[in-house]
Amino acid sequence: xxxxTQTPSHQVTQMGQEVILRCVPIxxxxxxxxxxQILGQKVEFLVSFYNNxxxxxxxxxxxxxxxxxxxxxxxxxxxxxxxxxxxxxxFCASSDPHKGSTEAFFGQxxxxxxx
Amino acid sequence: KNEVEQSPQNLTAQEGEFITINxxxxxxxxxxxxxxxxxxxxxVSLFMLSSGKKKHGRLIATxxxxxxxxxxxxxxxxxxxxxxYICAATFGNExxxxxxxxxxxxxx
Numbered sequence: 001x002x003x004x005t006q007t008p009s010h011q012v013t014q015m016g017q018e019v020i021l022r023c024v025p026i027x028x029x030x031x032x033x034x035x036x037q038i039l040g041q042k043v044e045f046l047v048s049f050y051n052n053x054x055x056x057x058x059x060x061x062x063x064x065x066x067x068x069x070x071x072x073x074x075x076x077x078x079x080x081x082x083x084x085x086x087x088x089x090x091f092c093a094s095s096d097p098h099k100g101s102t103e104a105f106f107g108q109x110x111x112x113x114x115x
Numbered sequence: 116k117n118e119v120e121q122s123p124q125n126l127t128a129q130e131g132e133f134i135t136i137n138x139x140x141x142x143x144x145x146x147x148x149x150x151x152x153x154x155x156x157x158x159v160s161l162f163m164l165s166s167g168k169k170k171h172g173r174l175i176a177t178x179x180x181x182x183x184x185x186x187x188x189x190x191x192x193x194x195x196x197x198x199x200y201i202c203a204a205t206f207g208n209e210x211x212x213x214x215x216x217x218x219x220x221x222x223x
Binding site for chain 2: 031033035037042043044045047050055056058089090093095103104105106107109111
């Protein structure tokens with residue numbers, strides 16, 4: 001069964017460092033998303049991406065964040081200068097609404113710890 | 116404001132019990148999703164529905180559009196059902212707006 005894969009599963013980084021979280025969405029999906037979940041809190045939307053550009057972003061997704069689809073398969077989230085409060089589980093998801101479905105398929109998540 | 120509310124936040128039950136988790140939402144959803152989050156953190160989609168009822172194994176999801184309410188039921192609950200169950204909605208665009216989740220613990 002097709003699945004969304006994320007790497008790494010866990011990343012520890014120093015405050016102020018740049019991190020890149022990687023995702024391989026399901027191959028025929030057209031919409032891609034990043035969500036995050038701070039420990040003990042609910043999952044929050046960060047950004048959606050369609051047709052090689054951001055289609056929507058939340059207030060959380062400030063200038064420190066960027067997304068890219070560098071080739072036909074990868075979808076990345078970059079945090080330029082990490083802060084302690086960026087520590088969270090980051091989830092990538094993809095969907096194919098043109099099939100009449102908004103069902104999103106999630107990756108297993110990347111646990112980011114900023115120290 | 117697009118909001119999703121879930122109850123209860125925590126639920127502990129004995130194996131075999133019938134489980135109900137509730138979700139209410141503000142107007143204008145295009146679809147309601149039930150998801151399961153495992154202890155390791157991964158999220159799995161259980162159901163997506165916009166009307167009526169869906170069933171998969173021991174899990175049943177219902178939605179009442181007029182009352183803006185959905186329920187997730189688990190019949191003959193088992194310890195392996197222990198997880199966090201999350202209600203989420205799409206409000207006309209494609210992103211999901213999440214509820215706070217219900218932590219379910221089934222005791223053998």
